[in-house]
Amino acid sequence: AFWRMPCRTRSGLARIDPLVSNGTISQHVHAIHGSSGFSIDASFDELIAGSCTSCQVTQDKSSYWTPALYFQDASGQISLVDQVGGMLAYYLLYPNAGNTSLSAFPANFHMIAGNTNYRNFSYPVPDIQKSLWYEAPYNTQTFLEQAALGFNCLNYGKTPEGSLYRHFMPDKAYLDANCVDGIRLELMFPSCWDGQSFDIKDQKEHVAYPSQVMTGECPSGFPIRLPSLFYETIWNTYAFAGKSGQFLLSNGDPTGCGYHGDFMMGWDPTFLQDAVDQCTNPSGQIEDCPLFHIQAEDSNCSIDLPSALVSENVLGPMGSLPGNVPIVSGPGPASGATAGSPVTGAPPAPSSPAGPIPIPTLSYSAGKSLASTDTYIPGGIFAVSIPSTADMTTTSTPIA
Numbered sequence: 001a002f003w004r005m006p007c008r009t010r011s012g013l014a015r016i017d018p019l020v021s022n023g024t025i026s027q028h029v030h031a032i033h034g035s036s037g038f039s040i041d042a043s044f045d046e047l048i049a050g051s052c053t054s055c056q057v058t059q060d061k062s063s064y065w066t067p068a069l070y071f072q073d074a075s076g077q078i079s080l081v082d083q084v085g086g087m088l089a090y091y092l093l094y095p096n097a098g099n100t101s102l103s104a105f106p107a108n109f110h111m112i113a114g115n116t117n118y119r120n121f122s123y124p125v126p127d128i129q130k131s132l133w134y135e136a137p138y139n140t141q142t143f144l145e146q147a148a149l150g151f152n153c154l155n156y157g158k159t160p161e162g163s164l165y166r167h168f169m170p171d172k173a174y175l176d177a178n179c180v181d182g183i184r185l186e187l188m189f190p191s192c193w194d195g196q197s198f199d200i201k202d203q204k205e206h207v208a209y210p211s212q213v214m215t216g217e218c219p220s221g222f223p224i225r226l227p228s229l230f231y232e233t234i235w236n237t238y239a240f241a242g243k244s245g246q247f248l249l250s251n252g253d254p255t256g257c258g259y260h261g262d263f264m265m266g267w268d269p270t271f272l273q274d275a276v277d278q279c280t281n282p283s284g285q286i287e288d289c290p291l292f293h294i295q296a297e298d299s300n301c302s303i304d305l306p307s308a309l310v311s312e313n314v315l316g317p318m319g320s321l322p323g324n325v326p327i328v329s330g331p332g333p334a335s336g337a338t339a340g341s342p343v344t345g346a347p348p349a350p351s352s353p354a355g356p357i358p359i360p361t362l363s364y365s366a367g368k369s370l371a372s373t374d375t376y377i378p379g380g381i382f383a384v385s386i387p388s389t390a391d392m393t394t395t396s397t398p399i400a
Contacts, residue, residue: 001093001280003289007033007055008086012303013068013314015323018042019110019203019262025306028116029250029314029322031068031233033087035061035266038303044108047266052301054086057292061266064089066187067116067249067259068314069235070321074244079316081247084182084234090284092228093276094191094215103193103224104273105265112203113148113189114260116251119330121146121168130212141219144209149259150186153179154234163230164188164213169247169256176241183237187261189229192218227276231261252325252334 010031016039017026023041032038037050047061055062069081095102123143137143150164155178163186175183190207191214198206207226210216214228237247248254267275271291279289286292314322321327328334 001282002284003091003275003279003281003286004284005055005057005060005089005091005286006086006297007053007064007089008297009033009054009300010083010086011036011038011054011063011301012305013080014303014305014309015312015314016040016303016306016309017065017262019112019264025308025323027251027323028325029068030065030262031083031087032063032065032303033089034063036301036303037061037266038063038065038264040306042264044265047264048268050266052299053266054299054301055089056294056297056299057286058295059267059271059291059293062089063264063266064231064261066185066231066233066261067251067253069185069237070248070250070316071237071240071243072245072248072327076319077317078248078319078321080314082236082239084236087231087233090228090230090232091276092214092230093280094210094225094228096218096223096225099225102276103226104269104276105226105267107265107269108198109265110198110203110263111189111207112260112262113145113187114258115145116253116258116260117333117335118146118257119253119255119328119333121255121257122331123147123167126165127167133212133216139211141208144211144213146257148188148209148213149256150184150188151256151259152184152186154181154184155179156181163232167257169249169254172240172246175237175247180238180241182234184232184234185256185259187231187259188213189231189261189263191226191228192222193224193226194222195224229263248321248327250321250325252321252327254327255330257330258334 010033012032013029015026015029016032017030018039018041020026033054035047035050036052037046039046042063047063050061053061064087070078071081072078093102127147132138146167147164149167151166151169152161152163153170190209192208192210194206196206208219208222210218218225246254249256249259251258275289275291279291281288286294312322
């Protein structure tokens with residue numbers, strides 16, 4: 001059982017991150033979706049009080065954000081890659097073994113998935129079979145956090161790849177040759193909660209991944225199972241086919257290993273618990289839940305930018321990433337991200353893209369489709385079937 005929340009348009013594109021850089025300008029640009037109440041110091045109450053949301057269910061005033069994707073050409077000039085169709089946020093309802101119920105996110109809940117400083121994936125490629133994930137080093141949160149990233153090569157003329165199949169960004173030559181419909185960036189969030197109180201400083205400590213990232217057993221000390229939150233965002237990388245250069249996340253990461261995302265809960269907790277309990281149609285369509293009030297797909301909603309960011313160029317072309325974020329290719333981690341500041345004066349001269357990036361390769365592999373009657377399996381994840389920006393990313397058919 002699940003539902004997928006379409007957020008058809010961004011509510012913002014800016015260096016704002018109230019979880020990591022509360023009250024200040026953040027280090028790098030984020031593609032922001034959800035409540036108009038989002039800001040550099042947003043709180044649960046402010047999200048709830050937002051006048052609108054860029055997501056289709058009006059009761060959802062949550063905020064969802066991830067790094068934006070850029071392209072750096074051979075001369076060093078950097079431009080934003082077009083985002084296709086907004087984003088989808090899946091609410092996957094996987095209870096703990098022996099249980100039939102889940103706990104909704106509580107008021108003031110927030111969490112981060114991924115690590116902005118990672119620049120290397122050092123585990124086997126492709127993944128070993130999940131039956132071995134109960135053994136070291138795969139039974140660690142470090143591995144599960146990296147296995148929760150997906151970079152799905154989109155070609156709607158072929159059977160789709162499975163979600164979370166590839167945990168790093170394919171290089172540009174591979175993207176040009178194979179991914180004619182762009183790339184889908186995927187992110188699975190932890191779904192096991194320790195049940196303890198938390199404040200804005202608690203970004204990850206209060207949550208953990210189950211043993212198989214999306215499904216499996218919660219680790220000791222994290223007994224409460226929450227909805228499994230899964231982000232999908234498509235970027236039109238093929239628009240740059242044939243052009244020399246490299247793709248970069250806005251945090252200066254050309255490998256993809258530092259992809260990450262943030263979530264701030266913005267539902268009325270009682271309403272969300274009702275939705276978790278009742279919106280269990282296997283279609284995953286929000287229209288199949290009578291509790292949801294659905295607004296028009298073309299509804300727009302924007303956040304208010306702080307004055308320091310109103311005039312910042314986040315689209316390009318430009319000689320550096322917004323915030324003058326350094327490009328770090330790895331394999332060692334990037335230095336710790338710190339709060340940013342408004343950029344003043346002329347940007348630095350463009351620098352040419354770095355040499356080959358030390359990331360592994362992983363060829364196309366089709367996901368396995370289930371029989372039409374198999375609409376749900378534990379651990380099932382989802383695959384693209386049609387090039388529709390209206391539906392944006394996926395069908396509701398799980399794959400193995």
